[in-house]
Amino acid sequence: MYAVELDNVNVYIEGKHILKNITLRVPYNTIYVIMGPSGSGKTTILRVINRLIELNPNAKIDGSVKVLGYDAFKIDPYDLRKHIGMVFQIPNPFPHMTIYDNVAIAARINRVARKREELDEIVRWALEKAMLWDEVKDRLRSYPHVLSGGQKQRLCLARALAMKPKILLLDEPTANIDPVNARKIEEAISALKEEITIIMVTHSPHQAARVADHVAMIYSGSIIEQGPVSQVFLNPKTDFTAKFLKGEV
Secondary structure: OOOEEEEEEEEEEOOEEEEEEEEEEEOOOOEEEEEOOOOOOHHHHHHHHOOHHHHOOOEEEEEEEEEOOEEOOOOOHHHHHOOEEEEOOOOOOOOOOOHHHHHHHHHHHOOOOOOHHHHHHHHHHHHHHOOOHHHHOOOOOOOHHHOOHHHHHHHHHHHHHHOOOOEEEEEOOOOOOOHHHHHHHHHHHHHHOOOOEEEEEEOOHHHHHHHOOEEEEEEOOEEEEEEEHHHHHHOOOOHHHHHHHOOOO
């Protein structure tokens, strides 16, 4: 059984065919990277997995989507999302909440912890996993505006982790931050796969090579190649994949 299984998934938005017969299998406790150029449909795949695609009233979806063995579109979306954390491309910490509360709220909502000592433990754990604890442990009562852009993104990662998800979706999480913080996020992601299944979107083949176990190449709404990262990078089967890996497209 796989953590996520998509079979012949098609997505139409306002009549435009966005995803075309997407089929993929994401093994448990791996980092599965979906790579491809901008506008190819990478983010839409993530939005199908956690059913955020349904927030668009003009979207139509068909095909099979299984998450943790369940038919994702036959269970309550809120129950589904309790098991799926997500970090978006642009850091979005809650500005009216302290650093501590930004992380703790996820644990409270998902009922991971209720007592203060339990919350303290989870907040510290999540911040450590996001490689942010040492930088903020003395200012947990400060607000996110004191953090750099990269620190804010790691705070968002900690918030996602505090809900104790089984699957973590990452939508180009390092696209808008500096290289130092980007590497810290990559290191954090690599250390997390023993506990969480990670699906990450990137337009950077170099990043995919550094963190992925499995990769899928998507172009113009279709997956044109997928497999173990070593197989795809060393022996690409399509000309487009070969050019993408060389940075030529």
